[in-house]
Amino acid sequence: MIKLIIIDDHPLVADGIATMLKDESYLQIVASAKTGRQGLAILSEYPDCEVILLDINLPDTDGLQLCEQIRQLYPNLKIIGLTSVNEAGIISQMIRRGANGYLLKDMEKEELLHAINRVLDGHVYLSKGANEKILQQLRELDINPHQVPMLTRREKEILSLLDQGLSSQEIASRLSLSIHTIDTHRKNMLQKLNVHNTPALLKAAGKLGLLG
Amino acid sequence: MIKLIIIDDHPLVADGIATMLKDESYLQIVASAKTGRQGLAILSEYPDCEVILLDINLPDTDGLQLCEQIRQLYPNLKIIGLTSVNEAGIISQMIRRGANGYLLKDMEKEELLHAINRVLDGHVYLSKGANEKILQQLRELDINPHQVPMLTRREKEILSLLDQGLSSQEIASRLSLSIHTIDTHRKNMLQKLNVHNTPALLKAAGKLGLLG
DNA sequence: GCCGTTATACCGGATTTCAGGTATTTAACA
DNA sequence: TGTTAAATACCTGAAATCCGGTATAACGGC
Structure with a gap:
């Protein structure tokens, strides 16, 4: 008997999944939570959950952070992310943060069962079509799929401030740095993401999941 | 007996709503569709649907466009939008395009029933908390809630090109206009939305639903 | 026919960004 | 301990944006 836990704030989704799985006698939903906090509490109650x-779109916590947190606390637990959007950025971020799989909420019963079995066997399962979607988005950005550009900590920090509408000068003041430094970081990011102005930089970064 | 139709690509959601309504004898779900195309077909089959x-997040069509289309075809039909995100832009766009109501997918049964009754009575029903969320977002942008700035057709066109990462010069070429004209439009938009650079303009416009 | 709005175009000047560099210090790491 | 990556800072010059104007033709509504 394999124990499952669901963390999803939409009762519709939680109920729907329960319905999908009720005929599978080897699977058992032991509990479900509506918030990140609640989810962590439940996890500690069921240490034998597999x-x-x-x-990913939880009301209280950032789902991606929560994913990372759970991965650290329970290294052997299989984590399958649920979202309603199919975007390269979110998918790659989730895998990077320790998820074993990724499902869109419009899945069919068969896909859900297949995903569960795959991750239990140690594979990574990506939602039907997710692979193609990722590759397509990377192509649109003219980025080599084999080396998605990584931004450094500082670059991300500056990116986020740019995203808040600040100018280089304002960011420099905020971080007590020279404006030259900010400009250099921005320039490097433009190059990494292969764009030529700040709006395009922010948009591309968003798609790749390098923001937020 | 009031007839309902559901257009949602997530079987979970469609099933969940059906479950919520199954005890209400005065409501009847006559059909459901998974795509925009399919939805229009079904609507034509059930002209007495109320x-x-x-x-709003349909796979094939833009849900907002579809909403507008349905409103034109069936002026008396009550349209309740479903989304999983609670953002001022999307909400205001939906209402602008003819929706009678707006529900988050994490609603409870009571809220769903209440919403249906309200729109049948001719009211506009906004999801619990949607109102506060809208007002808060407008406050964040320092915009008077009583006069959300409208952009002209041309301004929107230019905004969309800016969103694609084009410069003023590139837009001018694309539209066969003087760069001065583009700059003027951009300047006017900055003023209308109360921001001081293009990234912030795009972000604010996105939140207000003036983009896309 | 008048009036407001939209779209168009231009000016000047200050500021910022963009695109090439170079260079030093710090941190990580094998 | 050497090597690499990251973070810092500066230079120059071209290009673009931002901000204050003004102005005119076109269009629509009342």
Whole structure:
């Protein structure tokens, strides 16, 4: 008997998944939570749980952070992320943060069962079509799929401030740095993401999941 | 007996709503569709349908456009939008395009029933908390809630090109206009939305639903 | 026919960004 | 301990944006 936990704030989704799985006698949903906090509490109650279905768009916590947190606390737990959007950025971020799989909420019963079995066997399961979607988005940005550009900590920090509408000068003041430094970082990011102005930089970064 | 139609690509959601309504004898779900195309077909089959629950994040069509289209075809039909995100832009756009109501997918049964009754009575029903969320977002942008700035057709066109990462010069070439004209439009938009650079303009416009 | 709005175009000047560099210090790491 | 990556800072010059104007033709509504 394999124990499952669902963390999703939408009762519709939680109920729907329960319905999908009720005929599978080898699977058992032991508990479900509506918030990140609640989810962590439940996890500690069921240490023998093997699979968790984790909604990424949670109300209280950032689902991606929560994913990372759970991975650290329970290294052997299989985490399957649930989202309603199919975007390269979110998918790659989730895998990077320790998820074993990724499902869109419009999945069919068969796909859900298949995903659970795959991750239990140690594979990474990506939602039907997710692979193609990722590659297509990377192509649109003219980026080599084999080396998605990584931004450094400082670059991300500056990117986020740019995203808040600040100018180089304002960021420099905020971080007590020279404006030259900010400009250099911005320039490097433009080059990494292959764009030529700040709006395009922010948009591309968003798509790749380098923001937020 | 009031007839309902559901357009939502997530079987979970469609099933969940059906479950919520199954005890209400005065409501009847006559059909459901998974795509925009399919939805229009079904609507033409049931001209006496009174309420439609419409997912905004559809796979094939833009849900907002579809909403507008349905409103034109069936002026008396009550349209309730369904989304999983609670953002001022999307909400205001939906209402602008003819929706009678707006529900988050994490609603409870009571809220769903209440919303249906309200729109049948001719009211506009906004999801619990949607109002506060809208006002808060407008406050963040320092915009008077009583006069959300409208952009002209031309301004929107230029905004969309800016969003694609084009410079003023590139837009001018694309539209066969003087760069001065583009700059003037951009300047006017900056003023209308109360921001001081293009990234912030794009972000604010996105939040207000003036983009896309 | 008048009036407001939209779209168009231009000016000047200050500021910022963009695109090439170079260079030093710090941190990580094998 | 050497090597690499990251973070810092500066230079120059071209290009673009931002901000204050003004102005005119076109269009629509009342």
